[in-house]
Amino acid sequence: MTSTEKSNEVEHSPLVRVRFPPSPTGLLHVGGARTALFNWLFAYGQAPRQGSKGQLIIRIEDTDRSRFVPGAAEGMLDILEWFGLTWDEGPDKEGPVGPYIQSERTALYQEHAHRLIDTGMAYRCFCTPERLQQVREEQQARKQPPGYDRLCRSLDQNQISENLSTGMRFVVRFAMPRDGETIVDDLIRGPMTFQNVNLEDLVLLKTDGYPTYHLANVVDDHHMNITHIMRGDEWIPTAPVHVQVYHAFGWNVPVLAHMPLILAPGGGKLSKRHGSTAMEEFRSQGYLPEALMNYLALLGWSFDGQTEFFSREELLDKFTLERVSPSPATFDYNKLKWFNQQYINHILTLDDLTERVVPFLVADDLVSIAAADIESPDFTRVRDVVAILKDRIELLADAPALMSYFLLDELEQYDPQLLIPKKCDAAMASSALQAAAGVISTIGVENEAALETSLREVAEKNGWKAGQMFMPIRVAVTGRTESPGLFDTLRVIGQERVLQRLDQAARSLADLSASIF
């Protein structure tokens, strides 16, 4: 190949277009987010690597008026953006094949439904929901597979005209071939064969004039020049019908790839009772989008079975649809948390982490909104705190409870008994606190090494183990028995407050002794 030919090819690189079509019926589910992620990785990662220009489009599938939730679509775009995905066209980004909201394209679907009626590939069905219900019940009673009995498929033209003239409502059904088989070629599973007798005459257009998924999806994917359809495994049963609809229109079928399902820990669908399922919930609990992306990418896909950490860029660089597994995966909250903790403790920079922690602290009134400014002293103060306890933050939402004694002037109420170390008494605790106060007021808290040396000397002189002396100090300044290293803790709390809290603790010990005698 000559160089001119090569550059020519780049200019005319084939276009790969994929789409993510959420239904605005609520919050975005993690399963949906995973599907969106794989589409995104394919469009902006694999496709360009293989010499194609890749594009992702977002389409809102709001053809079910009864389940429509106002604001849901906006929420989905927002959470997708938070997740780290980008797209070329969508409801917020008009393009050449819009609109990208199906309820705004009903004329297109109706026209196509009628085109199918004209060619005999679809027919009007005047059956009432009541009759359908009755047919279904009879089939169940006779232990036959449920499904439409195709009564209206054999209506003659006179009957149809008569029904139409009396204003009878109708749906448009697809006239499925009665014999033969339909092969669905799936990129992940290979060819799947379906006997046409088992396929139903699905409704294409509803009485309200809106299309069903089966029509709208096919029409839109065709008109929006979609080349690859990546969707959930739950769509496999209707895939052969969709293939037939493409054939009926005389269109090419896009490449199909059905993503493995995400299962709940006990088996079955992942639902509320197992824990969070919506991306919004993960966000508000303080999961990082990059940790979520890393974890979700590994649910159903793997690179080499060894590598665990992938940044967004590495994912784009390594993802291939061919390495997506066909078998369903169980969602493991535990492992997700581990990823989150790893990102918090080892991957994010301190400034970055602090910026993400601040909103959670603001929400709990631990700091003012001023701390959001990276140049502010409040930010610096929070960052010092984050630095010494980031290793124990699993979720950002854990931060306020972990950090309160650093950020609040007043210590929360605690049991003075905690001040007394094991195998020791109140008198010992009291002298330990006083000795500590003495040392700290002369040495300060900034020089941790010097302070530690002095305190250890004091402990030795009094015949205490270092740990025995440190515990009362820890409790006095934090109000709890668990904290980061004592000297880090003292330094970050600051000398003035430390002395104040030591004094307060000594007094509560005195009160304690007084109440005993």
Next chain:
RNA sequence: GCCCCCAUAGUCUAGUGGACCAGGACGUCACCCUUUCAAGGUGAAGAUCGCGGGUUCGAAUCCCGCUGGGGGUACCA
């Protein structure tokens, strides 16, 4: 019931006929570090590769059957 998909440790997975008496990770357990709790380090236990038949000199890997799990079976997507 019918149609379809899937099947390696509790979980996510590597593995595409021989170097696999099966590798990595989460979780679990132990030890180390240590002023508490974490974090971190080291190590261990845990899989007759769902079961049964084949094919082959040789199978986790190919074929068939079974079982189990899951999905679909709407004028929802």
